[in-house]
C-alpha cells in the first residue's frame with residue numbers, strides 16, 4: 001500500500017516537473033500572450049466602463065418631461081447620451097480636414113510624446129538611485145545631466161498640451177455658439193415659419209427657461225469638458241497599456257495579471273459607490289440659471305419695484321432661489337466628501353500596497369531568465385518599477401476619475417442638446433407648452449390640432465381664422481375681415497381679448513391654427529408698442545434700428561434727413577442735448593416714456609413700411625402731437641393698424657374691429673363722427689343713470705318730512 005502511494009507521489013512530482021519545464025520553455029510565448037490579452041483587456045474594460053448603460057423603463061418614460069421646471073433632468077451615461085454626443089461632435093468637428101480635427105491630431109501626438117518621456121524618466125530615476133547605491137559620482141552626475149536635458153521636451157510638451165486643450169475648448173465653443181446663434185436669431189428677414197426662434201422658444205414653448213444662460217455658460221462648460229475628456233481618457237488608457245507593458249518586462253506578466261484582478265475588483269466596488277455626478281451637474285446649471293434669471297428681472301424692473309416698495313418680496317424670491325442652489329451644492333459636497341475618502345483610500349493606499357508587493361517580486365524571487373544582479377541593480381529595478389507602477393496606478397485612477405468627468409460631460413451634453421433639440425422643434429413648429437384646461441374639450445382640441453394657410457398678399461384678409469394663445473386658450477373661434485392697403489383699421493375691446501394677438505399672427509410669431517391669412521411678409525410691418533424697444537448703441541442707431549449706418553447710407557439717407565424726421569415729432573433738439581448722433585447711452589433710462597414713443601415714431605417714418613402696428617403707441621404723447629404723427633404716417637402712405645382706447649384717434653381710421661371679450665367681434669366701417677356722437681350720448685345717459693340712486697335716496701329722505 002505504502003509502495004503504491006510513494007509511486008503515485010513520484011508520478012505526480014514528475015508530471016509537475018514536466019509541466020513546469022514546459023512552462024519555462026514556453027514562458028516567452030506565455031508572457032506575450034498575457035501582454036496582448038492585457039492590452040485587449042484594458043481597452044475592453046475601458047470601453048465597457050464607458051459604454052451606454054441601458055435606460056430603465058421608468059427612465060425612458062421620464063425622458064419626455066426632461067428639463068421641465070422643478071424636475072431634475074435625467075442624465076446618465078447611456079445610449080441617449082452617446083447619441084447626443086455624436087450629434088454635437090459632428091457639429092464641433094465637422095470633418096477630418098477641419099481645424100479642430102488637426103488640433104486633436106496634434107493633441108494626440110503630444111500625449112504619446114508625454115508618455116514616452118515619462119517612461120524614459122522612470123528608467124532614469126532607477127539609474128540615478130542605483131548610481132547612488134553603488135557610490136559612482138560620475139555616473140550619478142551624468143544621469144542628473146540627462147534628467148535636466150529631458151526637462152526641456154517634457155515642459156515644452158506639457159505647456160503645448162494645456163495650450164492646445166484650451167484652444168480646442170474655444171474652437172468647440174465657437175462652432176456651437178455660431179450654430180446656435182444662427183438658429184436662434186436666424187437670417188435677417190427670414191421668410192417661412194422657421195424664423196424668430198428666440199421669440200418662440202420663450203413664448204410658445206416651456207422647455208427652455210433661460211436660453212441666455214445656456215448659450216453663454218452651458219456651451220462654454222460643455223466645450224471645456226469635451227476638450228478635457230479626451231486627454232483625461234486617451235492619455236491614461238495609453239499610459240496604463242505602456243507602463244504595464246514595461247512593468248511586465250521587469251516583474252513578469254503573471255504578477256501583473258494578479259495585480260489587475262485585485263485592482264479590477266476594487267474598481268468595481270468604487271464604481272458601484274459613485275454618486276450620479278452627471279445629474280448633479282445638470283441640476284446645478286439649471287438652478288444657477290434660475291437664480292440668475294430672478295436677479296436679472298430685479299435689475300430690469302428696478303424702477304417699478306422701487307416705486308411699489310417690493311424689496312421684501314423680491315428678497316424672498318431671490319433668497320428662495322439662492323437657498324435651493326446652496327442646498328443642492330451642500331448635498332453634492334457631502335456626497336463628494338465621503339466619495340473622496342473612499343476613492344483616495346482605494347486608489348492611493350490600497351492600490352499602492354498592491355504595487356509595492358508587485359515591485360518586491362524581483363527582489364525576493366529570481367524570475368526565470370533574469371540575470372543575477374547586485375544591490376545597485378536590485379535598487380534600480382525597484383525604483384524604476386515603483387515609478388512605473390505609481391504612474392500606472394495614477395493613470396488607472398484617472399481612467400476611473402474620467403468616468404466622473406464623463407458624467408459631468410453627460411450633464412452639459414443634456415443641457416446643450418435640450419437647447420439644440422428644442423430649437424429644432426420650434427423651427428418646425430412643434431411646441432411643448434402646458435395648456436389651459438379648456439384646451440382638452442373636444443371642440444377646442446380639434447381647433448388646436450389644425451393648421452391654417454398663410455398666403456402672401458398686399459392686403460390683409462382673415463378668413464375663419466381662430467385666435468389661439470400659446471397655452472391653447474381660444475380667444476376668438478373664427479375671425480374674418482379684410483382691409484386693403486391704405487385703409488386704416490382700429491382695433492378695440494376689453495383687456496386680454498386678443499387685440500395684440502392679432503398682430504402676433506400678422507408678424508408670423510404665433511402659428512395660424514385654421515382658415516386662411518392673407519398678408520404681406522413680416523418685414524412689411526413695423527410695431528410701435530406702448531414701451532418701445534431701444535437698442536444698445538448711438539442715438540442714430542435708435543432711429544434707424546435695425547439698420548446699420550452703412551445700410552442707412554446705402555439708402556441715400558443722411559443725418560440731416562434724420563434730423564428732419566425728428567423735427568416731425570418735435571425731438572430734433574435731442575441730438576444737441578444728448579451730445580450728437582454718435583453719443584452712446586443706456587437710452588432706455590436716458591429718455592422719458594413720451595420721448596421713447598416719439599423716437600419709435602421717428603423710426604417708423606425712417607423705415608416707411610407698408611403697415612404700422614400701433615399698440616397704444618400714442619398713450620404718452622400729447623393729443624396735438626398724436627394727430628401730427630398719425631397724419632404724417634398717412635401722408636407717407638403707411639397703413640395703420642391701431643389699438644387704442646383714445647376716441648381722439650377714431651377719426652384717422654376707416655374700419656373698426658370690435659372684440660366683445662366673450663369670443664365675439666364686429667368688423668364694420670368706422671364713421672368717427674357718428675360714433676363720437678353716439679359715444680357722447682351714451683356717456684350723458686350713463687352719467688344721468690349714475691345719479692339716479694342718489695336722487696332716489698334724497699327723495700326718500702324728503703318724503704320723511
Ligand SMILES: Nc1ncnc2c1ncn2[C@@H]1O[C@H](COP(=O)(O)OP(=O)(O)OP(=O)(O)O)[C@@H](O)[C@H]1O
Pocket residue numbers: 203204469470471475493494495496497498499500501502
Ligand atoms: N406668450 C404667451 N403665452 C401665453 N399666453 C399669452 C401669451 N401672450 C399673450 N397671452 C394671452 O393671450 C391673451 C390675449 O393677449 P393680448 O395681448 O392679445 O391681449 P390684448 O387684447 O392686447 O390686451 P390688452 O388690451 O390688455 O393689451 C391674454 O389672456 C394673454 O394672457
